[in-house]
Amino acid sequence: MTIDADGASPVERPEAAVETLRYSAFTRDPAGGNPAGIVLDAAGLDAAAMLAVAAQVGYSETAFVTDRDDAARRFRVRYFSPLAEVAFCGHATVALAVALAERLGPGEIVLDTPAGEIPVATEKGEDGAVLATLTSVPTRSRPASGAELDATLAALGWAVGDLDPALPPHVAFAGNDHLILAAASRARLADLDYDFDGLAEVMRRHGWTTVHLVWRESAERFHARDPFPVGGVVEDPATGAAAAAFGGYLRALGLVTAPARITIRQGEAMGRPSDLLIEVAPELERTRVTGRAVPIG
Template structure:
């Protein structure tokens, strides 16, 4: 049994970009306290722990430096690319706390996850006002064509769209205030986005509940954004788009999102991952 820790960066081909994740490919010997300690020691936004099941499928656990989370997209991509490099390409079935997630890794190393069934609910005025106050944003700086809502595709993410790229670039929020608000509502990250055109979004994702100021690539939020755009009727005709994230952190990332026409089907998020030396 090999409980060694692998280091991968997801949604990039350059280890200097993307979102770093820890990966333990066989965590069956580890207790919950071990997993939490490893994640805290690494300090990455998430570490993924794979546990092989008797049926050949996997349970997977995700820990931030502070707590376990139900689902994490970038750590899923990192873990499945790491697994495929050792065991070959193909489809794997992962059992997360949020439900079943299927991941395919092709021969070129491109991984695609299919989320659990998504949901979108309104964001209350009070929750929006408190979020904007913590961010030091104003309502008149938001995109009126993309009103705030809260979307789910394995974890809950408020989607708040800025009217300009400049507004998105300026982010200096009240960490403890936002962390408390997000814990109260069960939110994982805030999906702060700007729509460059129908098929291209820029994103930033504060993650104070995990003890992390910002994620440079957030696969779970990407899936949630896909669900939100589908619910708003705001997807491009091909029902797919690209998210550029991490640019303001100096860790550029590229996430590809595809939303099936079946509203009950999961959202697909694709990307590459690369080992960090």
């Protein structure tokens, strides 16, 4: 390990030693979407160093490429929030895929993540910007228990009557677990003022990455908000992993007729509007999630 001239090690001053790119995913505008850090060469970093970098970057997640084969277009990736490692992150995957495609050219890439293998297709759109489509690991979904629901509603300050009975509470998985709660009205979704520490404790107890709050505008369009206190973030402006899990939820409950293409609008309340496209295909127990990403600064 090298030491900086002032005596600080890379772990103490992570960004001084590690080149970190910054991209915003699920947007065309750097001021929108969900920012992600990207480290394209993290081969020499251990978990503590990666966590230190993620904490200093301060975004909800930073993706670290720990091993790469450019010829085979295959990359081993780990994801860290400012507080902990997460098995999978959708927006950082999209950001990383776009950054790689800008350097290696568009095409198929494969990411080996702690959650499993994630294929990502990248292509240039008509405007020349890169579009990335990830295919999630197999999804699954189960009803939330009464205890899980009661504790979450208490932390959110919501009542059972605030929920849409046509979209029952579930815990859905597409690489990590997310509690899905559907608000009965857009006003309920818009009024989010929750107990940060209380919800974080509930989420840690049950192993949830986010609480995916949705409101159904139409059969093909949803609005979402994702509290992420376990990652040290009040709210995530675009959550690709939760969107993938939500696609599995819709399939499991028969709420869409596959193949289906559904748009999710997220981040508006934060001033960082984001657009996610999910595809639920009949031949796959997986969800495809599509979005753009742009460099920040």
